[in-house]
Amino acid sequence: MSYYQQHRSEFVEGLRAFLRIPSVSTLPEHSSDVRRAAEFVREELRTAGMSFAELIEGKGHPLVYAEWMNAPGKPTILFYGHYDVQPADPLEEWKSPPFEPEIRGQDIFARGSSDDKGQTYIQIKAVEGLLKSTGKLPVNVKFLIEGEEETGGEHIEEYVRTRPPRLKADAAVICDTEMFAPGLPTICIGLRGIVYGELVVEGANHDLHSGVYGGAAPNPIQAIAQILCALKDSNGHISIPGFYDRVIPPDPQEREAWARLPFDETEYTQKEMGAAELVGEPEVPLFERVWARPTLEVHGIRGGFTGEGAKTVIPARAVAKVSTRLVADQRPEEAAQQLKNAVKAACPRGVRAEFRVIHSAAPSLTNPDNRFIHAAAQAMNQVFGKETVFIRSGGSIPIVGVFDQYLGIPSVMMGFGLPDDNLHAPNEKFHLPNFFRGIESVALYLEMLGR
């Protein structure tokens, strides 16, 4: 029985302790919790046997850095993960409190269990197992774990942009994605980028009575509605001029591989999403819509009177949170400018409208034909007992683009989440068998790279 099999209950206990820290990076009232989570990771890395582990301070939440460089001549792997989590609201929809991890069946439920504390912990425990059982690692290993992934904070990007010598590595390994289906080992080779911001619309300088002024007064909520409809048509096509110009369509081989993925559309739609039907560009196949096409979404909106009952007010102001996901080879700055211009062009009379960028990230697309990805596919294949599939993800992991641009290294995205893990939603969970197999897969991967 291996170290990994012997220590499963300790791993789960450690993960529970990690999950109990409400490290919600976007809420200022949790900033001391976020720091506590950083310190927790640093201690775990020290305990695991890394040569040293420390916090890197800067603007925003600290980075955790650790290294073990005692395998001369062997490649160097840079592990990336994040210790911060999404806000937990709406709280009333959680079956167990978001920061009191509870195991039900084979799943552990807590905010961050899958995204990304559980998967970051996989990396740490994989390294710990090798160091504890053999006293060394088969390759050189560095960790860079951040606390601003969910806020789009710029600390890590600013740090990596300076190309610090200590970050020199041959490949990054990121465990922050998901398996295509339960039991199906999966490597993600493409990510969408994002431009996220606020659409602010202002009309009169104070709220107006809709009886007295309705018919003459500008209404910022109606204006936001008009702008949103001008940005995206009813078929899900983005109507922003030039927006699709740089979009690279998937090649025929990739399209065929996607078509072969085991997939039940009814299950996906009704059970996973809980929706009546799928929407979006009718002529584009589903995986291409969510992985390889830009989209535009409203995430939230507020304005005027929203209490119980009725108030006949024409509000002075309305705000919507809007993002667009980008695909290779779109550029965030260009896309943001296109979006800003389109908002201005669509702004109705009588109001002022402005799109203010909160954060952005470049899309990424990795050629799977390299040794770091080959080895990952093999290791996962061996642990899970199934052929590894290559997919893309519709989400954004900004660091992949940053590593590519500033460190010149590919990112290997070995994901152990599941599609129904409820990321960013109530009742987030992590499947414990994936947690254990993930640890073994990462360990085997390092061994393979060291041969």
Place this chain on the structure above:
Amino acid sequence: MSYYQQHRSEFVEGLRAFLRIPSVSTLPEHSSDVRRAAEFVREELRTAGMSFAELIEGKGHPLVYAEWMNAPGKPTILFYGHYDVQPADPLEEWKSPPFEPEIRGQDIFARGSSDDKGQTYIQIKAVEGLLKSTGKLPVNVKFLIEGEEETGGEHIEEYVRTRPPRLKADAAVICDTEMFAPGLPTICIGLRGIVYGELVVEGANHDLHSGVYGGAAPNPIQAIAQILCALKDSNGHISIPGFYDRVIPPDPQEREAWARLPFDETEYTQKEMGAAELVGEPEVPLFERVWARPTLEVHGIRGGFTGEGAKTVIPARAVAKVSTRLVADQRPEEAAQQLKNAVKAACPRGVRAEFRVIHSAAPSLTNPDNRFIHAAAQAMNQVFGKETVFIRSGGSIPIVGVFDQYLGIPSVMMGFGLPDDNLHAPNEKFHLPNFFRGIESVALYLEMLGR
């Protein structure tokens, strides 16, 4: 010197006592104050010399009823007013406390001074003057004063709907509107009705990650935007099928009269509304837009993430408060059904949309060519020394439709408020010259009707 000129200081002292009662009908903690205001009105009506005055109890706050029926063969006038007031917040913006009436210049400042205690008191004092100085009234007079106007309470409507014989009258007189401009006697002959409700749109049964599902998942906020744009075009035209079918355009005479009203559009737009420009149906003149055309407004909207920063969620649900103002000869029930149907028809794929009515009121339009309005115009003309103008109001006074429907009587809206009286806002005021002239106008009106 008439009774009215002799008793001005008593009138002001009585009004002060009325205004000191914080009869905020919407706040349960003020319910005993609301009752105290009802009792105050009843005592004032008794003191004025009405044959009897009493409270009518029911669900909600009491009605005050009084009558004097000793003018056989003469018409019967039903005075309507309300003794309840809006909440006073934000308190810190009041220059003098809202329930400690203060006279500054020619204005008396207090919550309810204009809306509607001051104007209700005008009616009582007019009747008092005639009874005290001549021992009788030139016509028969009834009072029905309510305490739920500011809450949309249904006590009065339920009462009138039973057509109690004691409410039989030839016309209602309502003093709850405003003069078009200072010194310009004004009668309001039309009010818009309203259908107010919630537009609820639901997509997936839980919030979804926009990275993972963006491009395939229905978005209720985008759907609300699409529905709002389908209901009203960018020129302010309501696109609901059949919505304008019953709309009666103002006749050329009325349009000409409106065009002659003293009006400074720049002042109205920039100072009164605080807006950059007026919007709405470009081919329709301003007063027609706000008085004689139906409009559709969003009063509030909420959905998804609206906190600080960013959350990449596709929300499960979004809700907007939406109303449409109606004009003669639209019917609230029919308009509500048209709106519901249009929402269903505009509902995009993947979401469910529903419009739920919260309250509604019929529009009203009185033919000014009747003796009750003629006499009112003449009386005001004589007291104010200027030709009386006829306007409409874009707001809704539901009781007018109720009187029309259940009692079959026209409502004469003699308003003595001013456009800058700060109704529903801090520093509400009533212009004392209008208070005195209002009393004399109503008294003269009753005399004219009795001739």
